[in-house]
Each structure stands twice: as structure tokens, then as C-alpha cells.
Amino acid sequence: MDYRIEVENLNVYFDELQVLKDVSLKISKNMVTALIGPSGCGKSTFIRTLNRMNDLIDTFRMNGTVLLDGGDIYNPKVDVVDLRKKVGMVFQKPNPFPKSIFDNVAYGLQVHGISDKDVLTEKVEESLKAAALWEEVKNKLDKSALGLSGGQQQRLCIARTIAVEPEVILMDEPCSALDPISTTKIEDLIHKLKKDYTIIIVTHNMQQATRVSKHTAFFLHGEIVESGSTDKIFIEPSDKRTEDYITGRFG
Amino acid sequence: MSRKTDEFLIEKGLFITALSSIIIIALIIIFIFVEGLPALQSVGVFNFIFGMDWSPSDGQFGVFPMIIGSLAITGLSLLMAIPLGIFCAIFLSEIAPTSVRKILKPTIQTLAGIPSVVYGFFGLIILVPFMRTQFGGTGFSMLTASIILTVMILPIIVSVSEDALRSVPPEYKEASMALGATHWQTIKNVIFPAAIPGVITSVILGMGRAIGETLAIIMVAGNVVQIPTSILDPVRALTSNIAIEMGYATGLHYNALFATGIVLIVMIIILLVIANYLHYKKKVTIGGGYL
Numbered sequence: 001m002d003y004r005i006e007v008e009n010l011n012v013y014f015d016e017l018q019v020l021k022d023v024s025l026k027i028s029k030n031m032v033t034a035l036i037g038p039s040g041c042g043k044s045t046f047i048r049t050l051n052r053m054n055d056l057i058d059t060f061r062m063n064g065t066v067l068l069d070g071g072d073i074y075n076p077k078v079d080v081v082d083l084r085k086k087v088g089m090v091f092q093k094p095n096p097f098p099k100s101i102f103d104n105v106a107y108g109l110q111v112h113g114i115s116d117k118d119v120l121t122e123k124v125e126e127s128l129k130a131a132a133l134w135e136e137v138k139n140k141l142d143k144s145a146l147g148l149s150g151g152q153q154q155r156l157c158i159a160r161t162i163a164v165e166p167e168v169i170l171m172d173e174p175c176s177a178l179d180p181i182s183t184t185k186i187e188d189l190i191h192k193l194k195k196d197y198t199i200i201i202v203t204h205n206m207q208q209a210t211r212v213s214k215h216t217a218f219f220l221h222g223e224i225v226e227s228g229s230t231d232k233i234f235i236e237p238s239d240k241r242t243e244d245y246i247t248g249r250f251g
Numbered sequence: 252m253s254r255k256t257d258e259f260l261i262e263k264g265l266f267i268t269a270l271s272s273i274i275i276i277a278l279i280i281i282f283i284f285v286e287g288l289p290a291l292q293s294v295g296v297f298n299f300i301f302g303m304d305w306s307p308s309d310g311q312f313g314v315f316p317m318i319i320g321s322l323a324i325t326g327l328s329l330l331m332a333i334p335l336g337i338f339c340a341i342f343l344s345e346i347a348p349t350s351v352r353k354i355l356k357p358t359i360q361t362l363a364g365i366p367s368v369v370y371g372f373f374g375l376i377i378l379v380p381f382m383r384t385q386f387g388g389t390g391f392s393m394l395t396a397s398i399i400l401t402v403m404i405l406p407i408i409v410s411v412s413e414d415a416l417r418s419v420p421p422e423y424k425e426a427s428m429a430l431g432a433t434h435w436q437t438i439k440n441v442i443f444p445a446a447i448p449g450v451i452t453s454v455i456l457g458m459g460r461a462i463g464e465t466l467a468i469i470m471v472a473g474n475v476v477q478i479p480t481s482i483l484d485p486v487r488a489l490t491s492n493i494a495i496e497m498g499y500a501t502g503l504h505y506n507a508l509f510a511t512g513i514v515l516i517v518m519i520i521i522l523l524v525i526a527n528y529l530h531y532k533k534k535v536t537i538g539g540g541y542l
Contacts, residue, residue, distance in 0.1 A: 085431035
């Protein structure tokens with residue numbers, strides 16, 4: 001089995017507070033991995049470690065190794081800009097830029113030096129199609145992205161992320177601010193994207209985890225209690241705490 | 252007393268407070284117009300605004316050189332203060348470590364509170380002689396006045412722009428960084444454009460202060476009534492005209508100074524309308540209006 005991401009003995013601290021304790025997890029290529037667990041258990045911190053978004057927080061400290069395709073992403077020689085191009089991220093709250101729909105998708109390409117109008121136009125169309133948004137917006141590409149519905153905004157954010165052709169897409173509760181219909185659309189999209197991308201999704205929704213993922217890791221108090229195939233975790237969990245959580249006894 | 256009467260009294264009280272400030276402003280404006288109109292009538296509005304000659308003893312009342320003087324001083328100081336102020340605001344909001352910002356921000360805000368006479372005095376003692384030795388002439392000039400004004404309006408532009416930059420939702424910054432943009436690309440393409448309405452507000456406030464400033468300008472601008480041909484020429488601003496001559500003006504001259512005030516008020520209103528329009532338009536193109 002090929003692993004895209006290998007995390008070993010990861011510890012993360014914000015000031016004195018330890019948020020992740022000795023976390024180890026291997027994430028397979030071109031597959032969806034779901035991270036579940038109650039609020040505050042460290043899931044978001046974990047995925048934000050994978051594209052070094054935590055670096056933006058002054059009090060962040062970590063030790064352990066995080067390998068992407070075998071290379072340590074916390075090696076001082078690593079170019080964070082390159083890393084983030086390879087590991088894209090979709091946030092919990094849809095956060096399109098206050099720009100036009102076209103500019104939102106073109107932005108990532110432009111910051112990586114693509115300025116040719118034809119290339120941009122082609123890439124923007126391709127990405128919007130891949131994100132299943134093209135049909136809804138093709139006639140209003142120059143309109144503000146803030147005029148779209150929440151679900152459309154989130155698909156726009158996905159289009160923006162895949163425009164820069166990442167290998168991995170991190171999704172931090174991408175549906176928590178959306179209605180059921182939009183959620184279905186995003187989930188369909190995840191199914192479509194998984195053959196080209198390695199996707200890691202944080203979710204609070206158990207059903208969503210079972211619907212979209214092949215692998216699941218259960219986080220509790222900053223530790224991984226159990227990880228493995230989604231079927232196994234949801235049908236016959238080996239840890240009592242996992243069973244309690246997925247059957248709704250806490251969390 | 253019942254809760255209902257309480258509410259009633261508070262609401263009416265607030266209403267009266269708001270009303271009284273409006274009434275006071277209205278009364279002042281009415282007074283200025285009543286005192287100034289006789290001069291406008293006897294000289295003629297067109298002659299007053301576009302007249303090139305201001306010599307009260309000969310009955311000549313043309314304020315055009317002073318309109319140009321006010322606009323030129325304000326324009327030149329904005330030209331210097333806007334880029335300086337914006338870069339300083341970007342530094343404070345995005346780049347400076349928290350400890351540095353905690354010292355710098357209050358320091359800059361304190362600068363806004365220094366009385367203008369102090370700036371004028373500093374200009375007179377330090378800047379005017381410096382300009383004299385550097386560029387020749389008397390040292391009293393439009394440039395000298397603009398430099399002093401720049402220092403005076405910088406704190407306003409810096410602190411209001413910095414607030415605008417800091418109120419840009421952090422989600423935008425995260426989204427941009429997560430796409431692999433560098434910090435500077437993020438500032439230039441996402442954070443700053445989103446903060447533009449607030450930055451325009453800061454410029455409006457700075458402009459208001461610059462065009463209304465009197466004392467500091469009188470002390471360093473030279474106050475010669477002429478249309479400047481170079482930035483080293485002495486000029487007189489509309490505000491200075493009123494302050495300089497008010498002490499001894501009588502009759503039509505006295506009314507003409509109030510008429511100068513009318514011109515100043517109308518000019519400020521026009522500039523504010525333009526600035527507010529730009530502000531509004533920018534907000535609309537951004538599409539949300541979260542600022």
C-alpha cells in the first residue's frame with residue numbers, strides 16, 4: 001500500500017497547552033480518510049499541521065515527523081509555498097474572496113505566476129466543472145462570489161483549491177455550515193474527486209463519514225483512539241470509547 | 252417610575268441630544284451665511300470665487316488664489332501622507348510583532364492629539380530655516396506647509412487604515428495562504444483590497460483635517476495671496492485668510508471674510524461628497540459591505 005502522508009509521534013502545543021499527543025497516522029493515496037471525534041479533540045489542529053497553516057499562529061510548537069511522499073514537511077529547507085500548493089485546504093466556513101467568481105478561481109494560479117489570459121480562462125472553466133459548479137455560474141463569472149449561496153460558495157472554494165492542482169485536499173468540516181441538499185452535492189463531489197486526489201475530511205457527522213470515506217480515524221482528547229477501515233470502525237469498533245462515540249453516547 | 256416611562260424618557264432624551272447638536276451646527280451655518288451673503292451680493296458670486304485680486308483696502312475681494320492655495324497644500328500633503336500612511340498601517344497590522352505594535356500604535360495616536368500650534372511652532376523654528384538653506388528663498392512655502400500637514404494627518408491615516416486592515420476577516424488571509432500565496436501576495440491581493448473602503452475613510456478624515464487646518468499653516472506657508480507656480484512659492488489658504496484678517500476687518504471686508512468661510516464650507520462639502528461616493532462605490536464592487 002502506498003502512503004501519501006505518514007505522521008509519526010506528532011505532538012502539538014499552543015503555549016503550554018498540548019493539543020495533540022503522540023499522534024501517528026498513515027494516509028493512503030487517492031482515498032478519502034475521515035477524521036471524527038468530539039469538538040476540541042484536535043482534528044482541525046491535526047489537518048492544519050499537514051499544510052503548516054498552524055505556522056500562522058505565534059504560540060504553535062510541534063515535534064514528531066510529518067512526511068508527505070516520504071519528505072519531511074517540517075524540514076527547514078521546505079518551501080511552505082510549494083507545500084501549500086501541493087496540500088490544498090477547504091475551510092469550515094465558505095470563505096471566497098470578495099472578488100468575482102472568475103478571480104476567485106484564478107487567484108491561486110496568478111500567485112503561482114500564471115498570467116496568460118487564455119490559460120487562466122481554460123483552467124478556471126476546468127476547475128469549476130470539476131467542482132460541479134460550472135453550469136450554475138458560467139453566465140456570471142464576473143459577478144461577486146459573495147452573491148452565491150453558501151453551498152455554491154463552498155464548491156467555489158473547492159474549485160479554487162483544485163485549480164492549483166494539489167495532490168492532497170484537506171477539508172475541515174466542509175459541510176457544517178450547509179443545508180442537506182448542498183451537503184449532498186459536496187459529498188457527490190468528494191466521490192468524484194477521490195480518484196485524482198488524496199482527501200482528508202474532518203467531520204462531525206457520523207453518517208457523512210460512512211458515506212464518503214474508506215478509512216476513518218477517531219480522535220479523542222488529542223489522541224487517536226482507533227483508526228482503520230471505515231466499515232470496521234463503524235460496525236465492530238475495537239475500542240469501547242469509539243463504540244460509545246459512534247453510537248451517540250457522548251460527543 | 253414605571254419601566255415604560257423610563258424607556259420614554261431615555262428615548263426622548265437621546266433624541267433631544269441628537270437634535271441639539273444638529274440645531275447648533277445649523278445655527279452656525281445660518282449665521283455664517285447671513286454674515287457672508289452681503290459680500291457675495293456686492294462683489295458678485297462669480298467675481299468673489301474667481302477673482303484673482305484680494306486687496307480689501309481697494310475693495311477687491313477675489314479668493315481664487317486662496318482656493319488654489321488650500322487645494323494645493325491639501326493635495327500635496329495627501330500625496331505624501333497617503334503612501335506613507337498606508338505602508339505604515341500595513342506594517343503595523345501585518346508585519347510588526349505584537350510587542351512592537353503595542354508601543355507604536357498608541358504613540359502614533361498620541362501624535363494626533365498634539366495641538367496644531369505645536370506643529371506650527373516646530374515648523375517655524377526647524378523646518379522653515381531648513382528649507383531656506385536647502386532651497387533658497389524665505390523658507391515659507393507651500394511645500395513647508397504640506398510637510399507639516401503630512402506629519403499632522405499621518406496619525407489619522409495610519410490608525411484608521413490599520414483598523415480597517417485588521418478588521419479584514421482572517422478567513423481571507425487563511426484562504427490565500429492555503430493556496431500557496433506568500434504573505435506579501437496575500438496583503439497586496441486580498442487583505443488590502445478588502446480594506447480599501449476603510450482606507451478611503453482614513454483619507455477622507457485626513458483630508459478634512461488638512462483642509463481645515465489654520466494655525467500651523469499660517470505659521471509656515473508665507474501667506475502671500477498668489478497662485479503658486481512652484482511648490483516653493485509662499486501661498487495663502489482660505490482658512491489662513493480668515494484668521495489673519497479677522498482682527499481688524501470691518502464693513503464689507505468683515506463680510507468678505509465670512510464669505511470666505513462659505514466658500515470653504517461648500518468646498519469641503521463637495522470634497523466629502525466625492526470621497527463618500529468613491530467609498531460607497533468601492534464597497535459595492537466588493538459586494539458584501541462587511542466593513
